[in-house]
Amino acid sequence: MAKGQSASLDRKKLLGDPAMVTTIVLLITFLAIFILYPLAILLVDSVYSAESGLTFDFFKSIFGKRTFITAITNTLKVGILVGLLSAAIGLLFAYVEVYVKVRTRFMSGLFKVVSMLPVVSPPFVLSLSMIMLFGKAGIITRFLLHIYDNNVYGFWGIAVVQTMTFFPVCYMMFRGLLKNIDPSMEEAARDMGASRFRVFTSVTLPLLLPGIGNAFLVTFIESIADFANPMIIGGSYDTLATTIYLQITGAYDKNGACAMAVVLLGITMVMFLVQKYYLERKTAATLTGKASRARMLIEDRSVTVPLTVLCSVMALFVIMMYICVPFGALFKTWGYDFHLTTKWFVQVFRKYKGLKAFKDSFVLSLIAAPITALLSMIISYLVVKRKFKAKAFIEFVSMLAMAVPGTVLGIGYIRGFAGGMFRTGFLQNIYGTGVILVIVFVVRSLPTGTRSGISALRQIDKSIEESAYDMGAGSLKVFTSVTLPLIKDSFLSGLVTAFVRSITAISAIILLVTPSYLLITVQINEFAEKGSYGIACAFATILIAITYGSVLLMNLIIKFFGTSRKIKEAE
Amino acid sequence: MADMRVKQPKGVKLDHISKIYQDPKTGKDFYAVHDVALDIAPGSFVTLLGPSGCGKTTTLRMIAGFESPDEGEIYLGGEPINALTPNKRDTAMVFQSYALFPHYNVFDNVAYGLRLRHISKPEIQRRVTDILKLVELSGMEQRMTNQLSGGQQQRVALARALVVEPGVLLFDEPLSNLDAKLRVQMRTEIRRIQQTLGITAIYVTHDQSEAMSISDQIILMKGGVIAQMGTPMEIYYRPNSEFVADFIGECNFLKGCVASSGAGLTKVVLPEGEVSVATDSPREAGTECEIVLRPEAIAIAESGMLPCRVELSCFMGSYQNYHVRVGDTLVKITDNCPVNKKIFNVGDAAFISFDPSCAHLL
Numbered sequence: 001m002a003k004g005q006s007a008s009l010d011r012k013k014l015l016g017d018p019a020m021v022t023t024i025v026l027l028i029t030f031l032a033i034f035i036l037y038p039l040a041i042l043l044v045d046s047v048y049s050a051e052s053g054l055t056f057d058f059f060k061s062i063f064g065k066r067t068f069i070t071a072i073t074n075t076l077k078v079g080i081l082v083g084l085l086s087a088a089i090g091l092l093f094a095y096v097e098v099y100v101k102v103r104t105r106f107m108s109g110l111f112k113v114v115s116m117l118p119v120v121s122p123p124f125v126l127s128l129s130m131i132m133l134f135g136k137a138g139i140i141t142r143f144l145l146h147i148y149d150n151n152v153y154g155f156w157g158i159a160v161v162q163t164m165t166f167f168p169v170c171y172m173m174f175r176g177l178l179k180n181i182d183p184s185m186e187e188a189a190r191d192m193g194a195s196r197f198r199v200f201t202s203v204t205l206p207l208l209l210p211g212i213g214n215a216f217l218v219t220f221i222e223s224i225a226d227f228a229n230p231m232i233i234g235g236s237y238d239t240l241a242t243t244i245y246l247q248i249t250g251a252y253d254k255n256g257a258c259a260m261a262v263v264l265l266g267i268t269m270v271m272f273l274v275q276k277y278y279l280e281r282k283t284a285a286t287l288t289g290k291a292s293r294a295r296m297l298i299e300d301r302s303v304t305v306p307l308t309v310l311c312s313v314m315a316l317f318v319i320m321m322y323i324c325v326p327f328g329a330l331f332k333t334w335g336y337d338f339h340l341t342t343k344w345f346v347q348v349f350r351k352y353k354g355l356k357a358f359k360d361s362f363v364l365s366l367i368a369a370p371i372t373a374l375l376s377m378i379i380s381y382l383v384v385k386r387k388f389k390a391k392a393f394i395e396f397v398s399m400l401a402m403a404v405p406g407t408v409l410g411i412g413y414i415r416g417f418a419g420g421m422f423r424t425g426f427l428q429n430i431y432g433t434g435v436i437l438v439i440v441f442v443v444r445s446l447p448t449g450t451r452s453g454i455s456a457l458r459q460i461d462k463s464i465e466e467s468a469y470d471m472g473a474g475s476l477k478v479f480t481s482v483t484l485p486l487i488k489d490s491f492l493s494g495l496v497t498a499f500v501r502s503i504t505a506i507s508a509i510i511l512l513v514t515p516s517y518l519l520i521t522v523q524i525n526e527f528a529e530k531g532s533y534g535i536a537c538a539f540a541t542i543l544i545a546i547t548y549g550s551v552l553l554m555n556l557i558i559k560f561f562g563t564s565r566k567i568k569e570a571e
Numbered sequence: 572m573a574d575m576r577v578k579q580p581k582g583v584k585l586d587h588i589s590k591i592y593q594d595p596k597t598g599k600d601f602y603a604v605h606d607v608a609l610d611i612a613p614g615s616f617v618t619l620l621g622p623s624g625c626g627k628t629t630t631l632r633m634i635a636g637f638e639s640p641d642e643g644e645i646y647l648g649g650e651p652i653n654a655l656t657p658n659k660r661d662t663a664m665v666f667q668s669y670a671l672f673p674h675y676n677v678f679d680n681v682a683y684g685l686r687l688r689h690i691s692k693p694e695i696q697r698r699v700t701d702i703l704k705l706v707e708l709s710g711m712e713q714r715m716t717n718q719l720s721g722g723q724q725q726r727v728a729l730a731r732a733l734v735v736e737p738g739v740l741l742f743d744e745p746l747s748n749l750d751a752k753l754r755v756q757m758r759t760e761i762r763r764i765q766q767t768l769g770i771t772a773i774y775v776t777h778d779q780s781e782a783m784s785i786s787d788q789i790i791l792m793k794g795g796v797i798a799q800m801g802t803p804m805e806i807y808y809r810p811n812s813e814f815v816a817d818f819i820g821e822c823n824f825l826k827g828c829v830a831s832s833g834a835g836l837t838k839v840v841l842p843e844g845e846v847s848v849a850t851d852s853p854r855e856a857g858t859e860c861e862i863v864l865r866p867e868a869i870a871i872a873e874s875g876m877l878p879c880r881v882e883l884s885c886f887m888g889s890y891q892n893y894h895v896r897v898g899d900t901l902v903k904i905t906d907n908c909p910v911n912k913k914i915f916n917v918g919d920a921a922f923i924s925f926d927p928s929c930a931h932l933l
Contacts, residue, residue, distance in 0.1 A: 004591060004641025005653075012654040013639065463670035469657045470635055470664045471684035471735060481683075485674045 014388055019476040023378060028390055030375075031397040034443050037421065038412030039265070039404065045258040045415050058259040068243060068260065075224045075239040076267070078158050083220035085163040087212055089314065090170025096307050098178040101297035107308060110315055122504035122547075123226065124524055125540050126161045127233040128533060129324035132334055139324075153235025161229050164318060166222050170215040176452075177211040178204075180459050183295040196303060217275040218402075218451075221268050225405030227507035228521075232528050240264040241407045241507065248411060248511070258415065261408040272403035325544065328537035344534040348542070352535065357518040358542060364434055364517070365502035368441035372498035375442065376449025377491050381483050383450075384457040385465055386475075402447030406507025413440065413512055432514045440509060441502035448501065449494040456490035457483070489558055496554040500547045580613040580771045581648035581661060581738030583634060588643030590629050590795075603629045605795040606642070611739075611773065611788070613648075616765055618774045618782040621792035622818070627775045628743060630792075634773065635741055636660045648738055661738035665745045669728040671716040677703070677727050678712035684735035702734045705764060722753045729761065733768065740765070742774040746781065754778075758785050779819050783807065791815055807865070809931055816863045816933075823869070823902045824933075825862040829854045837932060842898050843877045847927040854932070861933040866905040868929035871895065871915060875922030881915045897923065 014020060048054050062068050093111065102108045133140045134152045141150040181204065189199045227241040234242060244264065248257040298304060332339045348354035376398075382388075383395045401409075417436065420428030430436045460483075468482045469475075484491060506521040513519055520543050527536040590604040604626040611617050619627035632638045634645060636657035644651050652660055663684070672680050678699055685695045703709050706726040716724060725745060732740055742761070746754045762785045765772045776782055782789050783803040790800040799806055799815045810816035813824065827839040827846075832853040839846055839862060848862055871879075871893055879902065883894035891909035895902050902923065906912065915921050 004589065006590070006639040006641045009639035009653055013636070013656045016654070016656055016659070461668050461670060463666040463668050464672060466635075466637060466657070467664065467666055467670035467731075468672070468683065470637075470660075470662065471731070472658045472687045473683075474656075474658055477687065482672060486672075488674075 010387065011389075017475050019474060020386075020388075024382070024388065024390060024394070027375075027379065027382075027394055031394065033421070033427075034439055035397050035401050035404070038409060038416040041416040042258050042261055042265070042408065042412045045255055046262045047259075049255050058255045062256055062259050062263070067238065071238045071240050071243040072263070072267075074155070074237055075241075075264075078155065078162065078230075078239065079220045079224040081159050082162040082166060082223040083216040085159070086167040086170045086219040087215040089163065089167040090172075090215055091174050091208075091212070092307070093167070093171040093311060094174030094178055096311050097175060099295070099298050100304050100307055101299045102304070102308060107312070111311060113319075122506070122521055122524065122540065122543050123161075123165050123228040124232050124506075124521075124528060124536075125325050125544065126164050126321055127157075127229050128328065128524075128528060128536060128540060129321045130157055130161050130233055132324050132328050132533065133321070137334060137336065151235075153233055154237040157233040157235075158230055158237065158239070161233055162223050162226060164321065165226075165229070166219045169222070170219060172452075173211060173215050173218070173455075174208070176455060177208055181207055187296075196298065196300065213275055213278070217271060220271060221403060221405075224264070224268060225407070225507070227405075227407050227510070228525060231525065240267075241405055244407050244411065245511070248414075254415070257411055261411045264405055265403075265408045268403040268405060269400075272400075276399065322544070325537050326541045328533055329541045331534075334533055344538040345541075347535060348538045352523065353518055354539070354542070357520045357523050357539070358546075360434075360517045361503050361520045361543075362546065364437050364519075365441060365499050368438045368445070368502045369495050369499035371438070372442045372445045372449055372502075373491055373495040376446055376494055376498075377453045377484065377487065378479070379446075379450045380453030380457050380487075381479055384454055385462065385483070398446055398450050401443055402451070406444060406505070406509075407511070409440065409443065410508035410511030413508070432512075432516075434517060436512060437509060437517065437519075440512060441498075441505060444505055444508060445498040445501040449498055452490055452494060452497075453487065456487040460486050488561075492554055492558050496550055499550055503547060504543065579648070579738065580769055582613045582646075583609070583611040583739055583771065583773065584646040584649075585609040585630070585634075586644045586646065588630075588633060588640040588645060590626070590633060590638060591641045602795045604633070604640075607792075607795075607797055608643075609790060609797075609800070611771065613771050614769050615787045616762065616772045616774065616785060617788045617790060618776060618786040619790050619792060620776060620779060620782040620818075621798070622777060624794075625792040626795040627777075627792050631664075631741055631743055631773060631775045634739070635662050635664050662741055663732035663735055663737035664741040664743060665725075665728050665732050667744045667747055669724045669745075669748075671724055671727055671731075673716055675716070676712065677708065677714050677716065677719070680716065680727055681731045681734050683731065688735070698734055699730075702730045705733070705767070706730045706760075721749050722757060725749060725757060726760075729764070733764070733770070737770070739771040739773060742772065742776075744776055745774075746776070746778075754781070761785065783819070791818060808929075810863060811933075813861070813933065816931075821866050821903055821905075823864040823866065823900075825864065825897065825900055825902070827860055827862060829856050829858050829860055831856055836927060839932070841877065846876050846925075846930075848930040848932045849928045850932050863931040863933055864902070864925060865929070866903045867907060869902065869904045869923050869925050871904050871906055871921050871923055873913070873921065875924035877923050879921055879923050881917055881919045881921060884915055884917055886914075895921065895923065 046058055047056060096102065097108075097111055102111065130152055132138060134150055135141065136148065136150065138150065138152070141147045185207075186199050186203050189203045190196070194202060224239070225241060226239075227245065230237070230239040230242045231245070240260065241264065244257055244260045247253050247260055328334050329344050330340050330342075331337065332341045332343070379394060379398050382391060413436065417427060417431045420426045420431075430439075464486070465478050465482055468478045473481060504521060506525060509519060510522055510525065513522055520539055524536045524539045524543070527533075527539065585607050587606050587608045588604065589602055589606055591600050592603045593600050607626075607630060619630055621627050629638060633640050636652070636655060640653065644653050646652065647661060672683065675683070681699045681702060682695050685698060690698075699712075700709070703712065706729055708723060708726050708730065711719070711723065716727065719727065728745070745761075746757050749757060758781050774782075774785060786803055788800060789803055789806050791798045791806060793814055799811045801809070806815065807819055810819065810822075816822040816824070825841060827841040830838040830840045830845060832838070832850065832855070835849055835851070836847050837850045837854050839848055839860060846862070854860065877897050879895040879897045881893060881895050882901070883892070885892040886909070889907065891906040891912070891914060893904040893906065893915065895904060904923065
């Protein structure tokens with residue numbers, strides 16, 4: 001039995017909706033040009049060159065290098081450890097926030113700040129403070145423990161720093177999931193005689209399982225794609241991302257770099273596909289459009305005290321790491337001369353064009369953020385709520401971008417746009433300008449935004465939108481009057497996340513930025529590499545101030561204009 | 572309240588529509604709805620009734636436009652609407668989960684459809700106020716939806732669909748989330764409002780008592796096809812199959828053989844005796860047949876048509892409930908108002924009898 005006319009009717013219905021069609025066409029074009037095309041060029045360049053034609057020599061040559069093989073194993077080891085640790089710590093923090101009655105306002109405030117801090121900071125901040133606290137001149141190692149030759153560089157350095165950087169992402173994911181679990185399921189289990197621990201293992205945990213896989217996946221991919229931390233704290237412990245960077249900037253071996261990039265891309269892609277198609281089936285909507293009740297928080301001291309203590313210890317550690325950086329910018333010579341000084345800040349602004357770096361980073365990110373946030377919400381809406389043919393393509397490509405490490409994307413852009421598209425000169429004029437930087441920012445933050453948008457939308461009963469549609473609202477109206485307001489919080493946080501991700505981005509950007517743009521992150525990297533920690537810290541302090549400020553602003557906005565407020569008030 | 576009758580209730584015609592789905596496990600295509608032909612008169616209340624998976628909701632969603640039929644054409648008020656998107660169709664749906672907008676208060680929820688139609692503010696104010704009065708929610712305008720009880724949320728959903736004066740109102744199991752008492756109250760309410768407004772309504776449910784009490788017409792579906800359609804009374808007393816008879820209320824079946832047939836009356840021979848059943852058309856003598864008997868249509872006494880033995884006798888207040896054995900067949904009897912009647916006890920021998928016009932022959 002073949003399908004009848006429904007396919008053609010569905011197509012007619014779609015065409016009767018010009019706003020939808022235009023959006024879909026524009027989206028597909030954008031995704032094809034700025035995500036698929038650069039990756040395709042990479043694949044081509046890794047097996048083809050003008051001189052030798054089609055060849056596997058580039059792969060043969062890179063796999064012949066011991067350093068490259070070591071880089072692969074290094075990367076995987078770090079990735080797995082960081083993925084596991086981040087998921088565990090993220091879950092702990094989320095559980096404490098959603099389930100446990102925290103005794104004091106101070107404690108709950110502390111949790112929020114701590115879990116937010118790493119999100120708003122550029123990755124190297126932790127690497128810097130790691131070196132300043134535990135390195136050869138580190139306060140803790142040298143002055144407290146009197147260890148004079150501690151080596152923070154390498155595996156453990158990267159692992160600790162990356163875990164601290166990425167666990168907040170897991171925390172956010174888990175918090176969202178936990179909040180969406182209907183408390184009555186757990187109450188039912190408790191009512192039937194299960195202990196708290198049993199409820200956690202038999203109800204909460206199984207419900208979270210796809211989410212845990214998700215968190216691990218996200219962190220693993222972030223970790224092996226991470227460029228900045230291995231660059232600063234890796235020392236001689238090379239990972240794939242840094243190796244590729246050196247291959248193209250140091251050895252000028254474009255085809256070799258392309259082949260390496262393909263290898264890195266292959267690893268992330270496999271992880272991504274396995275997880276995505278395994279998880280997809282397990283994901284189910286747990287909430288309906290109806291009002292649900294609030295959860296009874298755990299007040300049992302035997303649960304709250306240990307969890308609170310554990311989180312506090314970690315919190316204090318993370319806070320210490322962050323306080324370190326601004327101080328690093330205020331002392332004359334870290335580890336030797338602890339006289340206060342403003343000379344680093346003065347140098348940043350007088351000698352190293354700090355104001356321009358600040359302005360360039362800020363403006364470009366400010367342009368990229370709303371584009372990213374809106375784009376990711378539109379994609380999520382289409383993916384979750386609508387049926388049409390190209391949907392699978394849109395979903396796949398926008399999620400694919402998550403599996404693409406920045407370094408890989410950067411090389412893809414160099415190869416793909418330096419001579420215009422397909423080396424024809426088309427779109428060549430955007431190469432080396434702010435436009436391509438903004439596009440890279442958007443593409444880099446899109447998957448995160450889309451992911452959170454999709455999970456937010458999945459929680460909304462489909463019939464709420466159907467009802468608006470049925471009542472006479474067109475797609476655009478449904479999106480603006482129902483979908484967007486319902487995920488307003490998610491949209492606002494997507495906006496800030498996109499901004500923060502952009503202003504702290506480095507891996508792809510460092511390959512594409514031209515001297516006409518000074519970006520703060522690139523400056524930090526440069527000075528940290530040189531060992532000028534004072535200046536690097538001064539730049540990083542400015543960056544932390546910007547990002548932290550914008551997150552505070554977002555929280556204020558959500559507090560006063562968010563949907564949750566209106567709904568919460570009603571309760 | 573001004574006259575709120577809908578200006579133009581619309582008829583709905585389903586011209587042999589089918590919907591094909593793919594079984595997710597086997598990958599095979601199957602008909603979720605097959606060759607459904609219906610003509611719904613303007614202003615009537617029609618219920619699609621059936622067990623889950625019978626295709627009733629799919630049919631409703633095709634009328635609303637959320638699904639597209641694979642075969643056939645749907646007409647609304649005489650116009651073909653197959654290619655129209657849901658927002659362009661003159662339908663309004665009340666969802667099972669109510670689907671209220673959680674970020675709006677009651678007033679804004681109800682006003683949503685009117686605002687889309689660019690109606691002036693005072694007019695919106697008037698119509699929303701009127702409709703909230705009709706559903707007895709006056710004074711609740713500023714409440715958020717999660718401050719309402721289930722029944723109130725249901726009323727908001729109803730008001731929101733009614734206020735746009737749709738050509739046809741669609742209900743997708745709207746009462747399934749309410750408790751039994753409220754369900755009975757709300758269905759009376761829905762019927763009252765539908766008749767006040769004179770609106771066309773198509774209602775999906777799996778609850779037969781809901782369907783009986785609310786509808787002008789019942790369309791009973793099974794496995795994607797229409798099993799029977801008719802007024803509640805026709806369906807109840809003249810079921811065309813065992814499935815229909817059994818689905819609508821309690822039913823007894825007595826197997827027998829046609830002895831003779833004529834003049835609207837057919838004689839049926841059972842092992843226990845001979846009985847008469849009213850029939851519209853004569854039956855051929857000698858064919859096997861089944862007598863359909865409703866429990867309340869059977870009388871139990873010390874003498875009668877067929878002998879039986881009592882297996883259960885239970886006082887239910889308004890009636891005495893019997894299970895008796897006629898030959899090998901179990902027969903359920905509802906003996907109304909038993910206060911002055913003889914009560915038979917378990918093990919007693921008795922006779923059953925029934926009026927030929929209260930029985931039906933399959």
